[in-house]
Amino acid sequence: MKRILGATIGSCVHVAGVMNFLSLAEREGYEVEFLGAAVSIDELIAAVKERMPDYVGVGYRLTPEPLREVLKELKEKIKAHGLDSGIKWIFGGTEPTAKVAEESGIFTKIFNGLEDIDEVIGFLKGYRRSTEETYPEDLISRIESKYPYPILRHHLGLPSLEATIEAIEKVAEAKVLDVISIAPDQNAQEYFFEQDKMDRRLDGAGGVPVRSREDFLALYRASRRGNYPLLRCYSGTSHLIEFAELLNETIKNAWCAVPLCWYNVLDKRGPRLLRDSIRENQQVMKWHGERGIPVEVNESHHWSLRDAHDTVGVATAFLAAYNAKKMGVKHYIAQYMFNVPPSLSPRMDLAKMLAKIELIESLQDENFRVYRQARAGLASFPGDLAQAKGQLASSAYLAMAIKPHIYHVVGFCEAHHAATAEDIIESCKIVRGVIRNAFLGLPDLVNDPVVQERKKQLVDEAMITLEAIKRLNPGAEDPWTDPDTIARAVELGILDAPHLKGNPAACGKLVTRLVDGALYAYDPEENRVLTETERIEKIFKRAEITVS
Structure with a gap:
């Protein structure tokens, strides 16, 4: 010593x-x-x-x-x-x-x-940092070089390739960010391999208009400076394996993010049918698992963003991790999106995350390692930029209670405009200040009795949801990974959200209400909160399903 x-x-x-x-x-x-x-x-x-x-x-x-x-x-x-x-x-x-x-x-x-805390930690760990020396070039090594301090991630995608390249260079030189998530525009996500189908009026909408292999290589070259941040990119919504190969070969995709039930007719991000997309998304998980590339299944928050009650959020968090494990993923990135919906109380929000952690990490073994990634929900940021900075700091402070390996910084400006390099650098510095203070010693938020009581309730209710999915197809080898069973759970409303009302691919009958800072299933006719057992019984009765 x-x-x-x-x-x-x-x-x-x-x-x-x-x-x-x-x-x-x-x-x-x-x-x-x-x-x-x-x-x-x-x-x-x-x-x-x-x-x-x-x-x-x-x-x-x-x-x-x-x-x-x-x-x-x-x-x-x-x-x-x-x-x-x-x-x-x-x-x-x-x-x-x-x-x-x-x-x-x-x-x-x-x-x-x-100096940032990174430089101090690097010195103590014996690293000799210089602009010529490469930082850890893969995600797991990057995490292990800093933990218990989280590495930082931020997305970046401006309406032109040139502006995005310049921004990556500035952010890398600032040495405030470990992972840059490339945000391609929707045209690229859906039609990169069928560019004749693109609506050119929408070029640059929602991200950077990458249109060639060379474009991705240019983005990667821009990051080779400063602290050499890792790059990753959103998955496509079509030609998924081809897109995965492209990202791996060009930007050395730090990890794959793919949903289980989304990027299709459910969220109108593509024409894929629900069952087809579940099968294809599972194949993407398997492809990355076979190559040892970490995988994030960004499923749970898609339900919560559409006002599904907290139990569905917890159940789908487990279901996503379970599918990743069964597809052979070895390093799993579990995303915990706080403030979804924005009106959740901090206590109830933390309880929901702890319930997800308990279920997801119950899957860990020598072949399946879970890494926690925390972030703030985009909709929680107000348009007033001064208040938005407060929200960024507040959410990050609460998230430190779950000891994340990765903190996904959401730019404080996102409710106002797409984050520039300067916005990203400032947002990262705000979060780094929060982390520095948090490591001086946080109060014990996790063991708050109210938090623990709600966490236990959510774990118990999520298991009721998951068991209901199993009961839909008891003859299946594994109902939790069977695309037909999962799709039927969506169609019947076992997995449902109020925002899916009118969507032909879903049930859309769920009603939810915020009560004491938590989101519950609600019966508007009886004017009361429903337990998960009651909700599932109503679904089965409506569908005339009899299960022994």
Whole structure:
């Protein structure tokens, strides 16, 4: 175990910076000792000689002029006592004092207060970061290089290829983001391989108009700078395997995101029929699983975005992960979208996420590893940009309670305009500030009795939903992965959402109501909340299904 001694020197009594550094070091497995504030050079040298640490961290945050004489004395006594080899000296201070420290020639590492936590962690982990050196080039290595601190992801897709390339370059150089999610326009998602079908009036609508293999390669080249962020891209809504191959070969797609029941006639993002799309989406999961590429099945929040009650959100979160595992996925990215719908209370929102975590992570074994990805719901951001920044910070703070491996930053400006490079950088810095504060010590939100009670209720009710799906086809080898069974669950309304009313591919009969900050199934005729058992019984009775 490596040892670090820390102190402030001269007359400096500002110890917060040194203490934060030592706290980070302790989390990374170092043995740390704080010598105190305003420690004299003689006291510091005596302690170093006695303990012979691997590192000595000194801090100074006062005016820079007196520091020159202090460091001159320190340098002379380091040399006189033979402490200039075998021990690495570190300095932390302000930007002006850091310049003085650099001039002294004493220190192997100097922090001036402008660094992000990534650089501090990288130093403690032994990484020697430089613009020439490549950062971890795959998702799992990137996560492991930082955890328990989450890596950050943000989507980026401006209405022109040139603007998107320029934005990627700026974001990469800013070193604030680990993963850039390319957002292609809808024309690209649906018709990349059939471009004669594109409505050119819609070019750039919702994302960047990528139209060739070279376009994707250009986006990747733009990211090869700064902290070398990973790239990933939304899945297509047609030619799914061809699109997956293209992304893997051009941008080294960090992970695949594919739904189970969506990107078809349900959400009108393509003409695929429900059963066909379930089968095709499963094949996409399998294709990536066979190649060891992580997979995210972005299913659950699609139901919640359409005002499905919380139980459906929890049940479909499990169903998505279950399908991924059965398709051979080894590394599963579980997305936890907070604030969906925006009127959920923080307590009830956290309870819903904890219920999802309990069910999803019950699937973990040596061949199936789950990584948590948290984010804010897009609809929760107000158009007022100052308030939107508050919402970004608030949602991120709550999400830290689930200890995410990935935090998906949603640009504060999204309710107003598509995020530019500057917006993305500012949004990431806001979240990084939240993470920094959260790691000073959060209150125990998870074990709040109200949160735990609701979590248990949701787990129990989600299992009722899942068992009802099984009962639709007890003869199937595995009803939870059978496309016909899953599609029938949608058509009958076991999986349903109010926004699907009138959709011929779904039931659309579900009514939900917000009660005490949580979203429940509701019977408007009886004017009361329905338990999941009651709701399922009504569905079966309506469909005249008799199950023993």
